[in-house]
Amino acid sequence: MKEKELSIQAIGITKKYPKNKIGLQPMSLEIKPKSFVALMGPSGCGKSTLLKCLNGDNPATSGEVFINGLSLIENYDLVKKDIGYVPQDDIIHRELSVYKTLYYAAKLRLPDDTTKKEIDQRINKVLKSLKLDQHDQGNPKGQKDIKDKKVKELSGGQRKRISIAVELLTEPSILFLDEPTSPLDPETIDSFLKSLRELAEGGTSIVMVTHKPEDLNYVDEIVFLGVKGHLVYKGAPQKITEHFRVDTIIEVYSKMSHLDEVKNYYTAPKDGSVSARVNPKLKKTKPDSSIRQLYWLANRYLNIKLNDFNNLLLLLLQPIIIGGLVSLVFTEFRIGVIFLTAISAIWFGVSNSAKEIVGEMAIYKRERMFNLNINTYIISKLLVLSLIALVQVVVFVAIIHINFKLNAIPEFPETYLRPFWESIGFLFMVSCSATLIGLFLSSYFSTTEKVMTVVPITLMPQIMLAGVMTKLDTRLIEILSFFTLGRWGTEGFARLQDDYFKNMDIATESVLIPEFNPDGYHKNDCKCEAASALDQLGLYDENLIDKGVLIGNAFNNFTANAIAVVILSLIMYLLIFISLNKKDSI
């Protein structure tokens, strides 16, 4: 028997989507404690919409939902941990093992003082309750425990059950499931629904969206919606055909797909047709520790990355391939190498992170509904992605440094990428900032395809406004360049080179950066001109600055360049926060 039995009352709720699109017509209904309810209706009639109104994922436009008499919206913090919810999409990471998935979920959701032994006991209990504790029959060598399998090795039905297992870890009093039986075969459906039936008898109310007539044998009640969000039936499964004067549930579906028929069975709720009973038995739980959450989020994310070995290998190959190409194409350390090094650092950051939030949006949203803190989420992503960017930057800089040192041309023997560690430090900073750009795109756009379309559009200004392809010669272009990492990355990195040479006791003429010579330049016949790296960037045209066309001196030293990178990072962080915050349900 559950300590807390929850009832839900929806009173006069309606849902309108933007452009006045009707999601739900006015309706009132009650879900009693310990009941197993099937939510049915033709495709697009509003089943998921109703589920989301009842559990707070996408609240009703008008009317009110009460949980044990407490307004869901006003008391969401109080009730959210008693609600389990598995949306249509999986809410688990494919790269983790089943055990790790459940272990991290427990660490993120259960109270801080829960011991490993208690967590293991809970994991075993939920796997048993969902009949997932049997050994895998399909494995001829036998018997790989499901806990050791990676989620991506599971069947659709097993994955769905692991998503439910995650929710059951916290022993919710009410569980909302959106089409859990869709990916299951008939035999699995039977054992799955039996396990849900037992859960309901144990005290967990279950509201399940389903399309499958055979699911009705297991439920206590059906809530049936007709097209355009009309509530047309709420009652026992055995009586539904009689109510609609048909022989089979299939005929109910076809009848309720026609608006004129639906109207015969729909009645708008009268005020107070279901009244909210005030029976609050919910105690406020302690707020979760952000540091602990950050630790477990970062730990989980690192594990996901390490388990995705092929992708990790590709990420590590990037600096080797790009660094190798730059070494092959450039015969000496020119401004082009400085520019491409800065752009590569930006590329690493953006490409590492661009898919990382959008790809797990269903998981993020569910965890956010439960207890996820936006800041800890962003920082956990940044920490792990920065680590990857650091390795990429070190490998890239090492390749460029060694290549141009070994192949330095006799006229400029001291000219190669330096200072080594400071360059790594600055480029790492640029890469972290670019990681935030990628994370912003990933948090803003709704699909991976959209993000990948926008990535090149984001990178082009970094390339165009760095002062290498063309001079910055109008105020507008200059101001636009202030908002690009391409500019600050290239300029800062160029200054690092110049400052290093200036501070060394080396004859200046032997350390200038060779300049492009339109008459042709040959490695062993150095007719090249040379100048400091900064002078070769079209950023600070003295003439234009004197005439007041360019601002010029605003960030005219290395520290100021680094500060500009920090400012851009903070702006990006804020934008990520805002776009994630906008996705909040309540």
Ligand SMILES: Nc1ncnc2c1ncn2[C@@H]1O[C@H](COP(=O)(O)OP(=O)(O)OP(=O)(O)O)[C@@H](O)[C@H]1O
């Ligand atoms: N975020 C949204 N913005 C605008 N319209 C939406 C949104 N979500 C759902 N709708 C619309 O509301 C209606 C009901 O959608 P809903 O997903 O609730 O139906 P459903 O019964 O669960 O469908 P299915 O059985 O196909 O999953 C549909 O017409 C859908 O296009």
